[in-house]
Amino acid sequence: MEQAAKAQGSSCKESLSEQLMKPMRKMLIIEKQGKIITLVCAWVLIVTLFSLLYFITSKGISPFVNNQITLAEFFSFEWGPTASAEQGGPFYGAMAFILGSLAVTLGATVVSAPLGIGAAIFMTEIAPDWGKKILQPVIEMLVGIPSVVYGFIGLTVIVPVIRETAGGLGFGLLAGIIVLSIMILPTIISVGVDAIQAIPRQIREGSYALGATRWQTVSRLVVRAAIPGLMTGVVLGMARAFGEALAVQMVIGNSPNLPASFIEPISTLTSVITLNMGNTVQGTTYNNVLWSMALILLLITMLFIFLIRFITRRREY
Amino acid sequence: MNAKTIDRIATFCFYSIAVLIVGILLGLVSFILIRGLGVIDWSFVTEAPGSVLTGGGGVGPQLFNSFYLLILTMLITIPLGLGGGIYMAEYAKPGKLTDFIRLSIEVLSSLPSIVVGLFGLLVFVQYTGWGYSMLAGALALTVFNLPLMVRIVEQSLTAVPREQREASFALGVTHWQTILKILIPAALPGIITGTILASGRVFGEAAALLFTAGMTSPPLDFTNWDFTSPTSPLNPFRPASTLAVHIWKVNAEGIIPDAKEVASGASALLVIAILIFNLVARWLGRFIHARLTSS
Incomplete structure (x- = not known):
């Protein structure tokens, strides 16, 4: 403060009150x-998202623009990227994987949504204190367990039990x-x-005052009023599963x-990408088709996200 | 059936759901720990994996890689996340740009990690020419960790009581100084707790790392501290498989004879590490809060 005041005082003749009223330039x-620094950090997010969209999209559409395969071929059920020309191949149909991804996602949601909503009601309406x-800690632990560990447990416990x-x-x-x-x-x-x-x-109090039981209050008022939020959770879970x-x-x-x-083996978009991305040569049709699958994955995830935005927008009840 | 009976049946159902979920978690954790703890000993934690044919050995390098990658990721994420969070909490005005940043945060944080990994493969592995490297892995992890970090910082900052901010302004302190000297210290417990919890997520991530940090770990010489040497554990440009990636790899390849044991031990290590992260996060948050508020 003092230094700046001295510097200003030597250059021009201002009264002390005027000097004090003026903002310090260094401060400004x-x-x-x-x-600006914080704004740049915030822009990093936008730039990252857009470069991600750009790179995945440009790689994902390459098999179609380079005339390697057609959309109809890609959305067919025949998969045989290593099939020889005599067999009529190679085939790059990814429809079975898209349906596989949707099937596990829907299946997991059907199991998990009632359980999850039930547990949420238990935590808020039935036993809010203990x-x-x-x-709460149980949920935090379940979130914390890494997905490979879930996979490993599935491999060593669930698979043998089903077998x-x-x-x-x-x-x-x-x-x-x-x-x-x-997981979801x-x-x-x-x-x-x-x-x-x-x-x-x-x-709730209005409902109880009318003599409704807890189940009547929960099923007819609480769940109905909370539908947008509950749906958001379910769709977020679906996005995670997908x-x-x-x-x-x-x-x-x-x-x-x-x-x-239900007990037959299938493939999903993610499993095909995971297994083959490292083993295929960059630039080949096989490899490019994997990128197209990643693009489909990205697009459907975006669809889930916009669905959530749509649900949460109409939140009045 | 009258309403009361239905109510009792419903209550019973809710209780069974709660018991089922607690049971699932207890089953999972005890399974992991019981199977894993039998495998874990000092040599498992410190030694490198044995040869493919004989098996044996440990997961020492993988454990080190996991921690080193976490540190690298946090070195990138924390400054950027602090900046972004401060902007969103303090400077962002309602408008197109803010909406846009929020949308980016939302989309980036819910992208499948495999897609983030593929983006990392394109940009950080291929375009930069680094090949499979820890730095590429750290940058890929930053992509989905950063939105989380921004959210943590923003929420902690907006939770600071308005009176503290106003008192600071009333003393003639500028906005930026208020942020640095008043708001950040007050929000610190929340930021630290959130950061450690986010670290747990980074620690267990595998899908984003398969094609960025790679699935192999070169032989490491832990006495070599030269950052540029390919055998130095500290070299950020070497490929590195983390604990989580290692679990996936031994199971997916199924080549080594003791895949199950290695995976059990490594899973237990991962879960224990994440348990510790969670406990430390809670304790540290409470401790710092107590120190700052002198209560």
Whole structure:
């Protein structure tokens, strides 16, 4: 302060009060610098997202623009990238994998959504004090367990159990669904708890005052009022299930065919990419098709995200 | 059936769901620990994996790589995340740009990690010409860790009571100084807790690393401290497989004879590490809060 005041005092004749009223230039510069630095950091996010979209898209559409394959071929069921020309190959149809990804995702959601929403209701309506104290750390632990560990447990516990009870190899759709439904459970629960807690207390009290039982209050008022939040949790869980790679790859058996039953092995987009990206040569059609699958994965994930934005936008009840 | 009976049945169902979920977690953790702890001993934690044919050995280099990669990632993520978080909490005005940054945060944090890994393969591995390297892995991990970090910093900053901010302004302190001297220290417990929890996520990540940091670890010489030497553990331009990647690799390849044991031990190590992260995060947050508020 004093130094700056001295510097100004020597150059021009201002009264002390005028000098004190004026902002210090050094301060202003620091102020500006701070704002610019933080703005740059925020821009890093935008730049990263757009370069990611750009790079994956440009790689993903290359098999189609270079006339290596057509869209109809890509969205067919025939997969045989190493099939020889005499066999009519190679085939690059990825439809079975897209359906495989959707099947495990839907299966996991069907199992996990009722359980997750039920647990969220338990934590907020049935036993808000001790139930929450027990389940909160449980959820945090479930989130913390890495996906490869889930895959490994699926491989060593769930797959043998399925093999012994239902027959077959054990690897397959069912094993994938079980592993994924445990993995997405914490997402559904924690988003659901937030949604239910956000509902005004008066809604419940009004219901109880009318003599409604707890189940009537929960099923007819609480769940209905919390629907957008609960849906957000479910869709977030679906997005997580859809994009999960390693845990799924370890238990689904990796067969390129469409399954006839729940216990038959299948493949998903993520498992095919994981297994083959490292073994194929850059620039070949085979490799480029894998990038197209990554693009499909990206697009469907974006679809989930926009679905969430759409759900949360209409939040009034 | 009258309403009361239905209510009792419903309550019973909710209880069973809660018991089921707690049971699943207990089953998972005890399975991992019981199977893993039998494998873990000092040589498993420190030694390099044995040859492909005989098996044996440990996961020493992988464990080191996991921690080193975590440190590299955090060195990139923390400054950027602090900056981004401060901007979102303090400077961002409602408008197109802010909406856009929020959308980016949302999309980046929910992208499949395999897609982030493929982006890393294109940009950090191929375009930069580094090949499979730790730095490429760290940058890929930054891509999905950064949005999380920004959110943590923003939430911690906005949770600081308004009175503290206003008191600072009333004393004539500028905005930037208020941020540095008042808001950041007040938000520190939240930021630290969040950062450690995010570290746990980075520590267990594998899919984003398969094609960025690579699936192999070169022979390391732990007495070599030269950053540029390919055998130095500290060289950020060497390929490195982490603990999580190693678990996947031994199971997916299934070549080594003791794949199951190695995976059990490594899984237990991972889960223990993440348990420690969680406990430390809670304890440190509370400790710093107590110190700062002198309570």
